[in-house]
Amino acid sequence: MSALPTIRLFWIAWLVFLCPLALLADPKVPSGKALKPARKVYEWEGVETYLVLRQLGQEAKVAVIVDHSVTGTSSLRLEETTPLDAIRVITKAKQLTTFKISRKVWVIYDSATIGAPVGVKSKAMPEDGAAK
DSSP states (O other): OOOHHHHHHHHHIIIIIHHHHHSSSOSSSSOOOOOOOOOOOOOOOOOHHHHHHHHHHTTTTOEEEOOOOOOSSSEEEEEEHHHHHHHHHHHHHOOEEEEEETTEEEEOOOHHHOOOOTOOOOEEEOOOSOOO
């Protein structure tokens, strides 16, 4: 009796049952471990503040709407921080107002220049460092 049918049956079972499971697993994320937000160094010198905020929003995967009232330049270096924390540092240093409209949309404006925007009904941006 030949071992060929047994080997053939093994490969068929492997292709049908085990290959799809291997394709479903994400090799980048180990199971049971939560991903930490990326921390890196942010450094700008003499760059328009609205450009800095927009770039940080892109890196945080958040739509940041920066009003035309946000003016001036920013020169800073932040180490070991997330993009969201960097946005919080800049808005506090520049005394800007930040509203979280939805889970992924934030509005940043200078309330000293224009006051509160009409129709904005939202919560202020969370201070805890987590995007909710």
